[in-house]
Amino acid sequence: MDITVAIDAMGGDHGPHVTVPAALAVLDRDPQVNIVLVGLRDVLEAELRQRRRHTDSRLRIHHASEVVAMDEPPAQAMRNKKDSSMRIAVELVKTGEAHAAVSAGNTGALMAISRFVLKMLPGIERPAICTVLPSLRGSVYMLDLGANVDCTPEHLRQFAVMGAMLASAVEEKTNPSVGLLNIGTEVIKGNDVVKEAAELLRHSHLNFHGYVEGDDIYKGTTDVVVCDGFVGNVALKTTEGLARMLGAFLREEFKRSLLTRLMALAAWPVIQRFKKRVDPRCYNGATLVGLRGIVVKSHGGADSFAFRFAIERAVSEARHGVLRRISDQMALIHPESTQQRAVAQ
Amino acid sequence: MDITVAIDAMGGDHGPHVTVPAALAVLDRDPQVNIVLVGLRDVLEAELRQRRRHTDSRLRIHHASEVVAMDEPPAQAMRNKKDSSMRIAVELVKTGEAHAAVSAGNTGALMAISRFVLKMLPGIERPAICTVLPSLRGSVYMLDLGANVDCTPEHLRQFAVMGAMLASAVEEKTNPSVGLLNIGTEVIKGNDVVKEAAELLRHSHLNFHGYVEGDDIYKGTTDVVVCDGFVGNVALKTTEGLARMLGAFLREEFKRSLLTRLMALAAWPVIQRFKKRVDPRCYNGATLVGLRGIVVKSHGGADSFAFRFAIERAVSEARHGVLRRISDQMALIHPESTQQRAVAQ
Structure with missing residues (x-):
């Protein structure tokens, strides 16, 4: 199965300079991965041009007009930046356009946004x-x-x-x-x-x-x-x-x-x-686990070599059906929650 | 000022094979230290003989008939072994015969015994x-x-x-x-x-x-x-x-x-x-701090090189009047406790 990963391309200390080459490396290494780069279209296109690459069936850009700052209070990022690259990346998971989202942005904001957008798995x-x-x-x-x-x-x-x-x-x-x-x-x-x-x-x-x-x-x-x-x-x-x-x-x-x-x-x-x-x-890439969707947080200071591992972690979790496994296990613990099971994947 | 350290010579995974040579090394390195080896007299004398050393004005043996086991429940060690090497070493601090005690024995027992025998510093x-x-x-x-x-x-x-x-x-x-x-x-x-x-x-x-x-x-x-x-x-x-x-x-x-x-x-x-x-x-030697006496706990598996550092830590704390400093500071925080100050050192 092809896996599509939405990347908050503006997140992290270095933004597109790190996220874009990492995404390209993953595309080159794994033919069964598609990537959506989420962020300021102009900036991302310039970054691709500089690397003599362009969008195609496996790599597309999804414009998002705002960027969550590394030190921005999570509540503010949630309320005021509904078109942030972070939020849109997570929403692509919600709508099913991507199997997983990866961000090197502000952990608190990513957690708050992911929880709000995706909600929790039943029983968690x-x-x-x-x-x-x-x-x-x-x-x-x-x-x-x-x-x-x-x-x-x-x-x-x-x-x-x-x-x-x-x-x-x-x-x-x-x-x-x-x-x-x-x-x-x-x-x-x-x-x-x-x-x-x-x-x-x-x-x-x-x-x-x-x-x-x-x-x-x-x-x-x-x-x-x-x-x-x-x-x-x-x-x-x-x-x-x-x-x-x-x-x-x-x-x-x-x-x-x-x-x-x-x-x-x-x-x-x-x-x-x-x-x-x-x-x-x-070992870069921590999973925000328990949500109805796969979200992986990269270290904010990651370089493109490290960011690649965070993307690969997201791919691997999506490929191995982690969400389904967690829901199935929770259903064994709390059978009552099985009725509400309407889980992604 | 000469510092006298009471050593629970039976404590730790290796007992006298480690504690005795460490004590001898400290005596050789620091002429202003006296040591009391606490434990089974016969065993300690044999250990000294084997190393061609003997007791003198700076090194004496204080007999204690019992040994606290490494896995012994602290309450049991407290109640049933009133003549343990660990307890006697701590009591020598209480009576003023030693400035500090050092043990590589069971942490829980050492903490319980030290607290019971020495009591807490005012305000702690x-x-x-x-x-x-x-x-x-x-x-x-x-x-x-x-x-x-x-x-x-x-x-x-x-x-x-x-x-x-x-x-x-x-x-x-x-x-x-x-x-x-x-x-x-x-x-x-x-x-x-x-x-x-x-x-x-x-x-x-x-x-x-x-x-x-x-x-x-x-x-x-x-x-x-x-x-x-x-x-x-x-x-x-x-x-x-x-x-x-x-x-x-x-x-x-x-x-x-x-x-x-x-x-x-x-x-x-x-x-x-x-x-x-x-x-x-x-870095061997953790201090049980807050008591009306200096007690240093060595790692149970320490060798004689490591145990020497635990003894030297006890010496250093005694020499620098740690207890007095803590009480003075606590008196600033809780002036009411100054009245009950009757602290060692």
Whole structure:
């Protein structure tokens, strides 16, 4: 099946300079993808011309006259910019003209707009932000990463369902294991919300592993790690900070003298392979999951190499019918919601 | 001033094999430290004999007939093992025979025993676990790391005072900056507890920087990072997991072939310097802060090199009058508590 992705071509720190070449790269790599670039027509046409490319049956431009600023309050973006590239991209998913939307814009605005335009999947109370991280044993799906600071045990259960369905769809894992993020069993065994969520998950049909701790994320103890958005956001950003610090220290050591620079040169191929292996750009693209449509958020500062991965994530989720899988699972948990199932895809 | 440290010589995964050589190393390096090894006299004497060392005016053994197991429930360790090496070490601080206690034992038991034996400093409601982390700009004091899962804004304020006083005492920083850990300002600006804590801190006499995010820890944006124990524990363990994964990937890349092994050899001195610089063993030793006495918890799996750092942390805190500084600061916040000040040091 051909997948059509609507791209908020104006979003992110770099706008069309990044989104357009990334879109072109995806078109070149995957013949079964079509792309709609949403944004200021003149700007996008100029960007294509500059790259000696033009619209065709697989690449079209959908004009949108406004742009949501990176620091714009979500409510304002919702109310005042009904013709923003972000909003139109999401509306193309709503109307069925696209299977998924991708934006590197303001997360809050994207979440608010997506929720307003697409609405939630039956049985899901809150959308979550889910990302994929590398681990010693393959990919780990982690959610929520900041959409929800205060969660109930039921929210965490829903996150578990969504994470498991994402992992099973995209990674083609039959019965992905789910871990609930908690703190060391030594001092105290977590707060009431986590304990109750564990109880719910123990009685679910998911492959619930039990509690995991922070180090289990990168150990790859489970395929999915569930936590509230506060904890998830801190864990993710701590990771970014640590990786940057370690990189800076390693560079400093290699730049210390002429001799160490020669050593760096000698080890260059290995260091490049290592860097490639843990390149965060290859993990760019967080899914706003729980909506009646696929919306992927790219890092705002992404370059075109990184933005390509966000588009490919959206393609992959659409191709593997993630929404249908989540609804089917929610119907098992809340059979009453099956009646209202009228889900996209 | 000579500092006397009581060491729970039986604690940790390796007991006296680690604690005794670490104690000897500290004695050799710092002539103004005395050590009391607390534990089974026969075992400790044998350990000393094996190392051709003996007790003297700076090193003595204090017999304790019991040992708290690493997985023993804290309440049980409290009730049933009144003559444990852990408890006796803490009691030596209480009676003034030692300025500080160090243990690599069970965190929950150490916290419960320390709280029961030493009691809290005036004005402090809950003890916290504080550790020092490396950053791009020097050391960062972070607390709480797991003693308190549910915190009120007032608890967070008290953690801020304790962290700032630790940093100012040990690092000799005049007015250490304090950051309150929160999540990206984009989506939502944190939960109510964090917002109210920020309000309290804005009106405090501390050098309050405002909110920081996970990546600010390793950027070194502030000297102190304050958070609740759940978030802090996850952030710390995520760090451990990521560091281990990156190390494993780097090793794998260097071991890929004979050629890459040669490259590793060529870069060996630089890699060793880098490893030394981020060696977690040099950051071993978390302080149970808020008590009327200094108690430092070493990682349970610490080797003698790492355990030495935990002892040295205890020495440094005792030498710099950390307890007095915290009480003085708390007296500024809660003047009513000054009347009950009858603090150690």
